[in-house]
Amino acid sequence: MKRLLLLLLPLATGVLYAQEEEEKEEVRIYGGFESNTQWYLNDEGRGIEQPSNPIRSNNYFLINSQYSNFSAGFQLEVYESDALLNYNPGFHDGGVGTYYMSYQTEKLELTAGYFYEQFGSGLLLRAWEDRALGINTALRGGRVIYRPSYNVKLTALFGQQRTGFEVSDGRIYGFDSDFNLSTLFKFEQTDLSVGATYVGRYEKLNMPDPSFNELTSAVAGRINFIHNSFYASGEYNYKEEDGVLDVQNRINNEFVKPGNAILLNFGYTGTGLGIDATVRRTENMSFLSEREPTFVDATSSSLNYNDKVLNFVPALTKQHHSNLANIYVYQAQNKVDFVDQGIMKAGETGGQIDIFYEFPKETTFGGKYGTKLALNASSWYNLPGQYRYAPADYDTDFFGVGEKYFSDYNIEIKKRLSETWLTNFYYINQYYNTQWLQGGEKVKSNIVTGEAIYNFDTTKSIRVEAEHMWADADRKNWAGGTVELNLNDKYSLYVWDIYNYGNDDEDMQTHYYNVGGAYRHGATRIAVNYGRQRGGLVCVGGVCRFVPESTGFTLSLNTAF
Structure with a gap:
């Protein structure tokens, strides 16, 4: 078949x-x-x-x-x-x-079958697909979208979430509203909108005298404001009391907690300057279409595959393109996780800030072509408070920080030297609390990357990149390099390697080499690759999946019509 x-x-x-x-x-x-x-x-x-x-x-x-x-x-x-x-x-x-x-029609949209949807930032509901991560959480059911005017959008839905080629037992109910108030208040240079969300998950409970409801309700409110070059937004989410998964990933009738999340974003964009800052605090915000994950084997469950996850909580950190900067990547810690008496987590709190500045042309730092500078900083922590392992319980503080999970401080400088030469420089300082995030040694690392691009003409170019990581633990130091050649707008070739030369175990001082190329024609792209896959997390847009160590050939084909 x-x-x-x-x-x-x-x-x-x-x-x-x-x-x-x-x-x-x-x-x-x-x-x-x-x-x-x-x-x-x-x-x-x-x-x-x-x-x-x-x-x-x-x-x-x-x-x-x-x-x-x-x-x-x-x-x-x-x-x-x-x-x-x-x-x-x-x-x-x-x-x-x-x-x-x-x-x-212009005002009404009716959908039956599978559909994708996101309410607000997705902290309560996001049904989506990402093939690179193996994620498809579409809802099967029905959805109605009604726009009575240009300034109002109302959405109601019902469905069951896709899991493999089946659907989950949990039934999802949702309602979302968006109201743009700018016209109402006759704003000319200001945009103001508000929204409200309800998401319910009904799943029959197979336990005597449960201390929480079969229908778990969650609500959210949000506001977005833009005035000239300034913008700000805020969102608050609340999930009513529900059973919390214990260390065996089973619902415990004695461990029942509500969940909440707050998300704030603000920034400024002007000539040559951009600032964007985000703060987020999540507590017990794991929201699944089935309360208990399905066990695949003794070491993994459906949670390991982002399966039956209703909401969207990406890691708010810089998405690096450097191979070495993606060795220690952060995954958002939004759920309660009592690993042992020394490691008890209820969520995360932290934030990220980006600052972009372009030095003008014909200035000391700008030179003939200008210079672009980007600064980024992110830090994430466990929630502070009191924790008890047995019987499991916690009481968090709203303000302050607990155990540090991760930090990433980096600077990026882009400088054009001539019409044909473009150079980039990156410095990245990372802290990764392996002990709390996945088990192992805490790692502090410093990474430098230099990149040069030479354009032979409008379609032909070569890119050379060299990078190095100094790490004080785990697998220690790494070095890497990349050469990428674009022959024209159809053919491209590349070779890259990262080498774990600093590993204390000489047998583990491994080269992870890859060589490949791609052919493009219209909407069709064919790519081939041979090389070694480093085991660890592969992330897209702040969401990750674990991949094992492997070696082999890859063939990819994409086309659209």
């Missing part, structure tokens, strides 16, 4: 193109195909053996059609013979992953 589905994809595409040609004046058909295939190999130098199924592939075929006010679509997914390593085990074999039908 799986192989038949793969063989039918090109045929289906041809039929749809033919249909579009015949009905191009009435029906619009569009979509895309994405395939990510890996061939895992033995690597004696690292003691890695091929998995039992060494060739694995994730394939997605998306079709959307639109006629007048109606639209419909589906996503066919095939995992041959298994999904890529450490993807959600629920993604296996093949079948229709999502489907929908929708009717939309």
Whole structure:
């Protein structure tokens, strides 16, 4: 069946193109195909053996059609013979992953089937897809969006969350409202909007005399303000009392707590200067479509795959493109986690600030072409308060900080030397509390990166990057380098390597090399790669998944029509 589905994809595409040609004046058909295939190999130098199924592939075929006010679509997914390593085990074999039908007018939108949605910042609800992370938390049910005027948007929904090719037992109810008040108050240079959210999760409880409700309700309010170059926003979220997962990831009828989160953002944008600051405090804000995660094996559960997660709590730290700066990456600590009597967490508090400044041209620091400076700082901590391991309980303080989880302080300087030469310099200072975040030694590191780009012409360029990390613990020092060549707007090649030369264990002083290239034509991109994958967290937009050590070939294909 799986192989038949793969063989039918090109045929289906041809039929749809033919249909579009015949009905191009009435029906619009569009979509895309994405395939990510890996061939895992033995690597004696690292003691890695091929998995039992060494060739694995994730394939997605998306079709959307639109006629007048109606639209419909589906996503066919095939995992041959298994999904890529450490993807959600629920993604296996093949079948229709999502489907929908929708009717939309200027004021009304009705959707049945699977849909994606986000209320506010997502701290209570975000149904989304990220194939690189193996995430698809679409809701299957119905949604109504009503816009009685340009300044008002009302959304109501009901559904069950996707998990693999099934849906969760929990039933999700939601309502969200957005009101723009600028017209009401006749603001000309100011934009003011407010919003309110309700999310309910109903799941039947299989326990005698539960001390919390089967329906867990959560509410939120938000405000957004923009005046000329200044902006500010705030959001408060509250989740009513619910059972908290214990150290075995089971609901404890004696450990019942509410949850809350506050998010503040403010900034300024002007000529040559930009400032953006975010502060967030979350307490017991794990919100799942099923209270207890599904156990995959003795060491992992559905939580390890971002499965059945209703809300969206990304790490608010700088997203570095440096390979070495992504060795110790932070994951938001939004849930209660009592590891042992010495490590008890109820959430996180902290913030991030970005400052951007451009030195003008023909000045001392700007030179002929100007100079761009970016400063970033982020720090995150456990919530301060009183904690008790047995019986489990905590009482947090609203202000102040507890045990430090992570910090990242960095500076970036971009300087154009000529019409053809562009240089970048980065310095990053990181602190990673491995002991509290995943078990291990606390690490302090300093990273420097230098990058130079030479443009031969408008389509041909070469980029060279060198980087080094000094770390005082764990795997100690690293060095790395990258060379990337863009031959034209179609072909590109690259080679990079990071080397853990400072590891105290000489047998672990490993090179993680990769070589590959890509071909682009229109909306189609084909990429190939051979190399070693460093085990650890891979993150996109502040959300991460763990990947194991591996070596092999990768083939990726993306196209849209």
